[in-house]
Every structure is written in structure tokens, then in C-alpha cells.
Amino acid sequence: MVTTVADASRFHNLHPGLSHEEALRILALPVEQLDAGSDRYMAAAHLINFPGSRSEQALLHLLEEIDASQPTRLAKRKAVEVLARLGCKDAADQIGLCLLSDDPYLVENAAWALEQLGCQDPLIQKQMIALLADSGQNRRVLAQSLAGLGVKHALPAIAPLQDDESPGVRGAALAAVATLKGVNERISELAEHLFLSNQMDRQSAVQDVINAGAVELLSNVLQSPVSPVFRMRALRLLWPVPEPICQDLPLLLTLDSLLLDRHETLQLVHCYDDAPEAAFLINELFGTDFSRCYLALQTLGTYPADSLWPLLLQRWLEEGHNDYGAHYFFMRLFGSIGPWGDHQNQVEDLCEAAIHNRRPQFLKSRPAGILSLLNLNPERLYPLLGGLVDPEQEASWECRYAALMSSELMIRKKVSPGFFESTAIFDKVDPDFFAESKRQQVLALLADL
Secondary structure, eight states, rough: OOOTTTTTGSSOOTTTTTHHHHHHHHHHHHHGSSSSTTTTHHHHHHHSSSSSSHHHHHHHHHHHOOOOOHHHHHHHHHHHHHHHHHOGGGGHHHHGGGGOOOOOHHHHHHHHHHHHTTOOOHHHHHHHHHHTOOSSSSHHHHHHHHHHTOOOOGGGHGGGGGGGGHHHHHHHHHHHHHHHHSOSSSSSHHHHHHSSSSSSHHHHHHHHHHTTTTTGGGHHHHHHHHHHHHHHHHHHHOOOOSSSTTTTHHHHHHHHHHHHHGGGGGGOOOOSSSSHHHHHHHHHHSSOOHHHHHHHHHHTTTSOOHHHHHHHHHHHHHTTGGOOHHHHHHHHHHHHHOOGGGHHHHHHHHHHHHHOOGGGGGGHHHHHHHHHHHHHHHHHHHHGHHHOOOOTOOHHHHHHHHHHHHHHHHHHHHHSGGGGOOOGGGSOOOOSSSHHHHHHHHHHHHHHH
8 A cells, every 4th residue: 555644755765775776677577586576566666766767667667567476566566656756747657557457456556646646637537437336446545536636527426435334435535525526515524533443444534634624623633542643744734824723723732732642632432441450551552553552551640650660661672662653652651650760760761762763663752752851850851952943953843843842841840940041042943834833932931031
């Protein structure tokens, strides 16, 4: 399936030792000469790092192959995606032929790619519409792509899907109809999807709200128990910049709440009949269902920190340090309970290490680490703030915002007042509207001292 998460470019160069020439050579090899079945897929994926006609031609040649082996099928799926990401509009016809494939995953990627390339070929669009009648195809992606292309004559085929038994298909159809008609007659139904028991259905619903531009559902999205990445993406894409208030939501208070990510602000869709043991709850932090993760986090908050530490340390050393989902929830837990007694310094060390962790998959742990260290020991955090609020040193707007948020709270609580006597560390204008809004709030607070 095509990656649709924002800023996927962070994950492009996963094989830094692989050259352009070697990727092209691997892609041209017959399947029987490959060292591993995944080599073709790897080579096709790696060409995203080498825009230009040579890469495009190699990928197009791959799509023309009649070989039906699994390595080639997998590589074709990736080739279609990469051609779209490279913006190769000349590939639209060849990608359009992929809609006729017996591989539904290739069809899915082709439909997505054609939207990215803005394909307006009526015959290709007609084929996409026809595929909506095939329950074996990913009708969710087809409806999304047709809506993204503005194909209004697809409405008769999409409209019945608003009552499909699959929430993913139903939600995409609701969003597509709203987009193509310009009227949100049934869009409020997506609010229910945001709190379905299935995690993927909730995530899909967030994307449907974004696709429909349904800003009126933003407050519902902010309560949905999905990854904070999804909720933040919805806010950034739906918020009417530069307005300070939207749908009665104040921008900065809403951003503060999102970054704090407290379970009390969410509408969890799971519950316990009886409180489980701590070992079970800690293990839940490694799950993929965020409603269950937040429920475990909430319940762990009722345990004394000292009693949890041996289990937490064991799971951290076993998996937590390298599991980006659990890593995030460990950061949240570290800052939300305490005191940690004899283990305080070790917990602070883990939070500071998270702040400095630049691996892309751990991005959401960094602002969590900042805010947890603020709760644990603001004196230890404040020497780091100068670099964290500087847009020339810190690329992540979320980290800059969390550091500005920490500065604001420290100023209000008069923590290390000497550090804030000068406004010099806040002098640089932030290029991000949301972080800049927070910087202005900090400057106004300092001016009032």
C-alpha cells in the first residue's frame, strides 16, 4: 500500500550505500539472477533518490515486463509509486494500463499515482470508475483518487458506496461525494467513524475528514484515540491560517493540548472490567491500537512509580528503546507519574536521550521527551532550550513548539528566572506559523514581566 503519511521523504534513502548505477543494474537483471527476491523492489524504491529520465525510463521498462513472478509484482507496485513521487507525468498512460492488472495492490497504487499525477485522460478515468463496481478492488483508494481528480461524473458510482458495509469505503465515499458536490450533506456521519473499535477505521476517518475539508469535525478528530501524528496532521491541514480561533477552538491552547496528549482529552473506545496487572499494562504500550495504549497509560498512572520501575526498565531494555510506538508512551509515562525516587536520574537520562534522538521514526518522542523532562526537572531542561527553539538548529517544528511551550510554563512558574532575563534566544522568527504564534506568546509574556 502507498505511504500517505506526511513527510514520507524522511524514509526515502533507506539504502545509503546503494548507488544509482547499481540500482539500475539490479532493476535490469532477470529475476533468476537476483541475489534475493526483494532486490528488485529495493532498487525500484531507491530510485526516488535519483530524479531524472534514466530512473524514469528504468521504472517504465519494469512496468512493461510480462514476468508475473512475485518479485516483479512487488517491484511494479513500488515502481508506480516512485514514478508518481518523481512527478513523471509521461508515465500516466503506462500507469493507466496497470488498472487492468489482476494484482489489486498494483491497481490500488496505480489509482493513487494517477491522482498524484493529475491524470485527466477520460478513458483512464472511465476505467477507474468501472473498478468501483468490483468489490475485489480497493474502492476506498479509487473513490479518493477520483475525488482528488475532480471527476464529477464519478458521482453516480461513488454515491451508493456511502452505505457500504466497510467503514473505510463508506468514509471515503462520504468524503468524495462532499468534495465533488461541494456540499457536506452527510459528512457529519464521519464523526461516528472516529470512534470505531478498529484502529485502522479511526485512522481512515481522520483522513476522510481531511479530504472533505470538514473543519467542523476538527474537535471530534482531536478526541479520537489515534496516533497524535494523525490528529496533528488534521489540525495543520484544516486550520484556517492565520486565524487564532477556529470552530471555537483557540489555536495555541489546542496545540498545547495536542502536544501534551493527555488521555483525559480523548474519547477512548476500550475499557477494563477489572484493572489488569502492571506487566499486562506495560505490554499494552507496545500494541498498535492507540485506544488500548492510552487506556493502559491511564491505568498505569494509578500505580506508584517506584513499584513500576523494575518492570519498565526490563521492558525498555528488551524492546522499548527500539520500538517507536512504545518509546513514545514510555516518554509520556515518565513525565506523568512520579516521583521516581532513586531512579529519577535514570528516567531523566532517558528523556534527554529521546530529545537528542534524530532517527525519523522516533520523531514524535522528541517533543514528548521535552515536556516530560520539563515535568521531571525543568532545571535540567532549560540549558537545552536555546538550541531547541532556534529554527536554524532544530528542524522539527513540533520540538520548537514544545520548547517554546516549556519556556512559557517555566516563565509563568518563575523557574530559573535569570535564564529568561534576556529575550535573545527568542529573537529568530520561526518560519512555521504555529511555532511562530507560540514564540509571539512567549515574547508577550516576557514583555509583561
